[in-house]
Amino acid sequence: MEISRRDFLKVTGASAAGAAVLGLGLDMKPLRSHAQTLKIRHAKESTSICCYCAVGCGVIAHTEKTGGGRIINIEGDPDHPINEGTLCSKGAALSQLVNNENRITTPLYRERFGTEWREVSWDWALDAIAERIKGCRDRSFTRKNDKGQVVNRTNGIAHVGSAALDNEECWLIQAMMRALGLVYIEHQARI
Amino acid sequence: MTNHWIDIRNSDCILIMGSNAAENHPISFKWVTEAVKRGASLLNVDPRFTRSSAKSHVYAPIRSGTDIAFLGGMIKHILDNDLWFEPYVAEYTNACFLVKESYGFEDGLFSGYDPKTNRYDKSRWGFQTDDRGVPLKDRTLKDPRCVFQLLKAHYARYDLETVSSVTGTPKEDLEAVYEAYAATGKKGKAGTIMYAMGWTQHTVGVQNIRAMAMIQLLLGNMGVAGGGVNALRGESNVQGSTDHCILFHIWPGYLKTPGASHDTLAAYNEANTPGTSDPLSANWWGNYPKYSVSLLKSFFGGHATPANEFGYGWLPRLDDGKTYSWLDLFDVMYKGEFTGFFAWGQNPACSGANATKTREAMANLDWMVNVNIFENETGSFWKGPGVDPGKVKTEVFFLPCAVSVEKEGSITNSGRWMQWRYKAANPPGSAKPDGQILMELMKRVKDLYRRDASAVFPEPILNLKWDYETDGEFDPHKMAREINGRFQRDVTLKGKTYRKGELVPSFAFLQDDGSTSSANWLYCNSYTESGNMAARRKREASGIGLNPEWSWCWPVNRRILYNRASVDPRGNPWDREHPVISWDAAAGKWVGDVPDGGWPPMQNPDGSPNPNTRYPFIMKPEGHGRIFGPGRADGPFPEHYEPLECPVDRNPFSGQIANPTAPSYATRLDVFKTCDPRYPFVGTTYRVSEHWQTGVMTRWQPWLLEAQPQLFVEMSRELAELRGIENGDRVRVESVRGGVTAVAVVTGRFKPFRILGQEIHQVGLPWHYGWVHPENGGDSANLLTPSAGDPNTRIPETKAFMVNVQKA
Numbered sequence: 001m002e003i004s005r006r007d008f009l010k011v012t013g014a015s016a017a018g019a020a021v022l023g024l025g026l027d028m029k030p031l032r033s034h035a036q037t038l039k040i041r042h043a044k045e046s047t048s049i050c051c052y053c054a055v056g057c058g059v060i061a062h063t064e065k066t067g068g069g070r071i072i073n074i075e076g077d078p079d080h081p082i083n084e085g086t087l088c089s090k091g092a093a094l095s096q097l098v099n100n101e102n103r104i105t106t107p108l109y110r111e112r113f114g115t116e117w118r119e120v121s122w123d124w125a126l127d128a129i130a131e132r133i134k135g136c137r138d139r140s141f142t143r144k145n146d147k148g149q150v151v152n153r154t155n156g157i158a159h160v161g162s163a164a165l166d167n168e169e170c171w172l173i174q175a176m177m178r179a180l181g182l183v184y185i186e187h188q189a190r191i
Numbered sequence: 192m193t194n195h196w197i198d199i200r201n202s203d204c205i206l207i208m209g210s211n212a213a214e215n216h217p218i219s220f221k222w223v224t225e226a227v228k229r230g231a232s233l234l235n236v237d238p239r240f241t242r243s244s245a246k247s248h249v250y251a252p253i254r255s256g257t258d259i260a261f262l263g264g265m266i267k268h269i270l271d272n273d274l275w276f277e278p279y280v281a282e283y284t285n286a287c288f289l290v291k292e293s294y295g296f297e298d299g300l301f302s303g304y305d306p307k308t309n310r311y312d313k314s315r316w317g318f319q320t321d322d323r324g325v326p327l328k329d330r331t332l333k334d335p336r337c338v339f340q341l342l343k344a345h346y347a348r349y350d351l352e353t354v355s356s357v358t359g360t361p362k363e364d365l366e367a368v369y370e371a372y373a374a375t376g377k378k379g380k381a382g383t384i385m386y387a388m389g390w391t392q393h394t395v396g397v398q399n400i401r402a403m404a405m406i407q408l409l410l411g412n413m414g415v416a417g418g419g420v421n422a423l424r425g426e427s428n429v430q431g432s433t434d435h436c437i438l439f440h441i442w443p444g445y446l447k448t449p450g451a452s453h454d455t456l457a458a459y460n461e462a463n464t465p466g467t468s469d470p471l472s473a474n475w476w477g478n479y480p481k482y483s484v485s486l487l488k489s490f491f492g493g494h495a496t497p498a499n500e501f502g503y504g505w506l507p508r509l510d511d512g513k514t515y516s517w518l519d520l521f522d523v524m525y526k527g528e529f530t531g532f533f534a535w536g537q538n539p540a541c542s543g544a545n546a547t548k549t550r551e552a553m554a555n556l557d558w559m560v561n562v563n564i565f566e567n568e569t570g571s572f573w574k575g576p577g578v579d580p581g582k583v584k585t586e587v588f589f590l591p592c593a594v595s596v597e598k599e600g601s602i603t604n605s606g607r608w609m610q611w612r613y614k615a616a617n618p619p620g621s622a623k624p625d626g627q628i629l630m631e632l633m634k635r636v637k638d639l640y641r642r643d644a645s646a647v648f649p650e651p652i653l654n655l656k657w658d659y660e661t662d663g664e665f666d667p668h669k670m671a672r673e674i675n676g677r678f679q680r681d682v683t684l685k686g687k688t689y690r691k692g693e694l695v696p697s698f699a700f701l702q703d704d705g706s707t708s709s710a711n712w713l714y715c716n717s718y719t720e721s722g723n724m725a726a727r728r729k730r731e732a733s734g735i736g737l738n739p740e741w742s743w744c745w746p747v748n749r750r751i752l753y754n755r756a757s758v759d760p761r762g763n764p765w766d767r768e769h770p771v772i773s774w775d776a777a778a779g780k781w782v783g784d785v786p787d788g789g790w791p792p793m794q795n796p797d798g799s800p801n802p803n804t805r806y807p808f809i810m811k812p813e814g815h816g817r818i819f820g821p822g823r824a825d826g827p828f829p830e831h832y833e834p835l836e837c838p839v840d841r842n843p844f845s846g847q848i849a850n851p852t853a854p855s856y857a858t859r860l861d862v863f864k865t866c867d868p869r870y871p872f873v874g875t876t877y878r879v880s881e882h883w884q885t886g887v888m889t890r891w892q893p894w895l896l897e898a899q900p901q902l903f904v905e906m907s908r909e910l911a912e913l914r915g916i917e918n919g920d921r922v923r924v925e926s927v928r929g930g931v932t933a934v935a936v937v938t939g940r941f942k943p944f945r946i947l948g949q950e951i952h953q954v955g956l957p958w959h960y961g962w963v964h965p966e967n968g969g970d971s972a973n974l975l976t977p978s979a980g981d982p983n984t985r986i987p988e989t990k991a992f993m994v995n996v997q998k999a
Contacts, residue, residue: 044615046596046613046614046615047612047613047728048595048596048612048613048615049427049595049602049604049610049612050427051427051594051595051888052426052427052883052888053215053216053423053424053425053426053427053605053883054216054423054424054425054426054427054428054429054430054604054605055196055216055218055219055604055605056196056427056602056604056605056606056608056610057218058610059596061596061615061616062615063615063616069616069617070616071596071615071616074596079728079730081197081730081731081736081738081741082196082197082218082604083218083221084221086218086221087218088217088218088880089217089880089881089895089898090880090881090882090883090889090895091218093889093892093894093895094596096892096893096894096895097564097594097888097889097892098594098596098597098616100565100891100892102565102566102891102964103564103565103591103619103620103622103891104563104564104565104566104589104591104622105591105618105619105620105621105622106591106620106621107588107589107590107591107621108570108587108588108589108591109586109587109588109589110573110585110586110587110589111586112583112584112585112586113580113581113582113583113584114573114580115574115580115581117589122621122623122631125588125590126628126631126632126635127635128588129558129560129588129632129635130632130635130636130638130639131639132531132557132558132586133531133636134636134639134640134643134646136530136531136557136558137647138646138647139530140530141647141648143648145451145510147451149451149452149454149508150451150454150504150508151451151507151508151509151510152504152505152506152507152508152648152651153507153508154507155528156528156529156530156531157529157530157531157532157533158520158523158524158529158531158532158533159437159532159533159535160517160520160532160533160534160535160537160539161437161533161534161535161536161537161562162432162437162535162536162537162562162625163426163427163428163429163431163432163433163536163537164426164427164428164536164537165428165432165535165536165625165626166428166431166595166598166600166601166602166612166625166626166667167428167431167432167434167435167600167601167602167603167609167671167674167714168600168601168626168659168667168670168671168674169600169624169625169626169629169667169670170428170431170432170435170437171435171443171670171673171674171710171711172626172629172630172659172670173437173535173625173629174435174436174437174443175490175655175710176629176632176633176655177437177533178442178490178506178507178651179490179505179506179633179651179652179655180636180651180652181507181648181651182507183439183448183507183508183509183515184439184515184519184520184523184529185437185438185439185515186437186438186439186515186516186517186520187432187437187438187537188425188426188429188432188537188542188884189429189432189433189437189438190438190516190517190984190985190986191392191517191542191543191544191986191987191989
């Protein structure tokens with residue numbers, strides 16, 4: 001009989017569990033009583049893929065259903081065919097990446113010759129960046145190269161990153177940079 | 192990877208070389224272990240005895256930067272002992288092709304070398320062809336100008352004695368690896384390679400991998416289960432980010448970035464679409480215009496029309512022959528030629544070679560945008576060690592982003608599986624998903640251009656299709672569907688009508704007339720009218736581990752690339768225990784994995800040739816696996832050259848010490864020292880299980896930092912004794928470019944090498960640290976590494992350089 005972990009939890013959580021559990025040929029009672037004490041019992045499950053190396057291990061994130069919707073646990077996904085529930089040291093620590101007091105949660109700005117960061121609003125930061133992009137692009141835009149060939153490129157801006165983005169974001173980032181005319185577009189894959 | 196992680200279990204012999212799977216891709220080792228349980232042999236070649244070595248049947252030490260000598264010896268072993276898989280080599284590879292008389296090789300240089308430009312005239316290395324332009328072949332492999340005979344001649348010099356004197360590998364270890372691996376040349380046996388940056392980060396990086404690819408072709412290991420050439424990629428989506436081409440030289444789907452000489456779309460397509468006169472060659476890239484036009488339709492949507500060449504002229508072009516790679520980029524930045532810079536989800540101040548140059552370069556910028564989760568050495572470069580913030584003019588904008596579980600979207604693993612991730616929580620504070628930041632930023636730029644009647648060349652910005660949102664939020668599903676592609680009008684193809692707006696079923700339906708869009712042809716078939724294929728979660732009940740209904744894999748859900756080479760010319764699997772595909776003659780179709788094209792096998796059941804077939808290596812215009820690779824910058828056969836910085840003043844294979852075509856740069860910080868008594872030891876960099884890349888994501892986490900708290904340098908007991916260093920001492924490691932202070936880890940895992948009669952020591956450092964955090968945790972090992980690279984890819988040579996070590 002094939003049974004996924006998720007089905008298994010449904011079975012053991014059901015009121016008529018006894019017969020179904022017997023159907024597995026195992027006595028699941030001790031496991032069930034332990035599961036009832038776990039903090040993830042009432043959590044929402046979301047499947048994801050680990051964000052470190054490219055093995056692509058499946059993980060399950062458990063989110064509080066009440067309160068702030070905080071992630072309270074991340075563990076290996078036992079249904080995932082590659083890792084079958086296992087994770088390495090980094091993957092096992094994933095919840096500390098998410099719930100980390102050192103994360104930056106507000107845009108920061110450091111002015112010319114400044115000595116420290118200061119917090120700024122998104123509106124201010126994005127407007128300021130957009131203005132700098134336009135100013136630099138319009139000043140450094142090159143319609144033709146030294147040979148007189150049309151090149152239509154922005155020589156004054158460069159971009160690096162990122163293999164840490166999702167596919168959909170990767171497409172967007174290269175499209176934006178290319179539409180702006182950048183040719184110095186690189187990321188982790190080069191190095 | 193041509194194959195995928197679970198497929199490793201199907202292997203009969205696994206070679207881990209240029210990687211350390213047990214520590215850096217730990218869960219991959221689950222499948223290595225499974226293969227070993229099923230009887231596979233495990234071989235490990237590494238400068239240091241790692242946890243991968245500890246699990247191996249054979250461990251062979253090697254000096255960093257000498258892999259081609261090692262592998263060249265293996266090629267000679269295979270040829271001398273007739274261990275190659277003869278029918279495969281003769282039918283499926285270019286071993287039988289006749290090479291032009293103008294090809295030659297003498298004393299380390301191939302024909303066509305120009306010492307003034309350090310480049311080769313590659314036209315000298317082509318094939319002899321008939322009057323249709325089809326390569327002449329000798330399937331008996333006897334002709335003295337055939338690739339097979341030239342291969343034999345080239346590697347005749349790679350005898351055990353010479354190889355051992357260069358690599359430092361004891362001869363008995365060389366033989367043990369060669370014998371075990373070459374045994375996979377038997378019919379039905381498969382060997383696989385697991386490599387990573389230990390092979391790529393060299394001035395001969397591409398040729399390291401080519402040498403192995405040639406071995407895999409000689410042994411018939413391409414296309415089969417448990418075989419292939421498998422790069423263990425290091426970032427969760429570095430496969431996807433490469434496929435979508437955040438790179439100077441390619442557009443999404445590995446299309447070429449246009450050059451200045453391609454002044455029209457027609458000229459661009461013409462230059463990039465290979466032709467063939469051989470009716471048996473599928474020449475898949477012959478479809479190039481369908482993919483480029485569909486991409487332009489995704490870039491510019493309704494603004495892309497035949498009349499404006501689908502907006503081709505709105506996208507930037509490169510100067511012909513000029514490179515704009517990472518090393519070039521920071522060289523130009525160092526010279527002060529950039530005003531603005533984006534470091535988006537990356538920490539170049541620690542990750543790039545020659546970090547001093549990278550960091551100094553940033554001070555020449557007017558502004559920088561740094562998008563990250565944590566503070567890092569790039570965004571905060573203006574307050575780094577030895578930097579006076581009052582003298583740094585650069586404005587820096589730091590934008591905080593979400594982590595992966597705080598947004599929805601897909602990533603592509605090393606085995607090309609595109610897997611969907613769901614959002615589990617909101618980002619903290621006002622942090623945003625990268626996709627949201629991109630949408631909002633570009634909308635503001637578009638607004639500025641819309642409002643300015645005198646803006647410079649506004650068309651590409653105003654016409655860029657930028658509607659991937661729902662209720663003001665970035666919508667990854669909309670983007671994923673555009674990546675797949677849609678019909679732009681009602682179209683009837685292969686007897687079926689597709690309505691405007693319908694998702695394209697696969698890239699076989701893409702068109703070059705503007706009737707289809709696809710933001711990346713390789714991902715066409717990933718999000719169809721049947722749904723989001725990447726989100727599928729059905730495991731395989733039995734079989735060889737392909738799991739065809741778990742997620743989705745490019746191209747067209749083909750799990751093992753080149754799988755038409757996994758069968759004999761009649762379509763029967765070489766390995767009947769692990770069939771990837773096989774030909775069902777009664778039904779007239781392939782069964783198993785998605786085949787590399789549906790054409791019938793090369794021969795009919797009676798052995799007669801089938802004129803409707805195609806050669807198995809469909810991405811090459813000749814249709815054959817390339818043992819002879821005339822397209823590479825540094826020669827059609829890999830040749831041993833020393834790293835740019837090395838401990839020897841001669842190369843016993845030739846008079847040429849370093850790769851003659853390797854690019855280097857000329858600022859005052861681009862300095863190199865070979866055989867300099869001040870820098871007597873070989874240095875290399877590596878990773879530990881507990882940290883990731885520059886450590887930005889892991890150094891801020893308490894558990895991981897406690898497990899690996901600071902920079903260390905690992906060395907042999909012999910070297911420690913020589914330098915009077917005790918385990919745990921603080922030591923200074925220096926190259927001619929810079930230095931770091933580290934804790935000495937003295938182990939038996941490094942041993943001195945015997946190289947050309949001398950004792951040579953090697954040390955290694957992880958590169959996960961940086962000055963921002965933790966305090967006194969050490970700085971980046973890339974302060975030591977050189978900004979020189981491979982002539983094909985320009986990847987920096989960060990795995991072999993020269994250092995000194997002494998007590999701090």
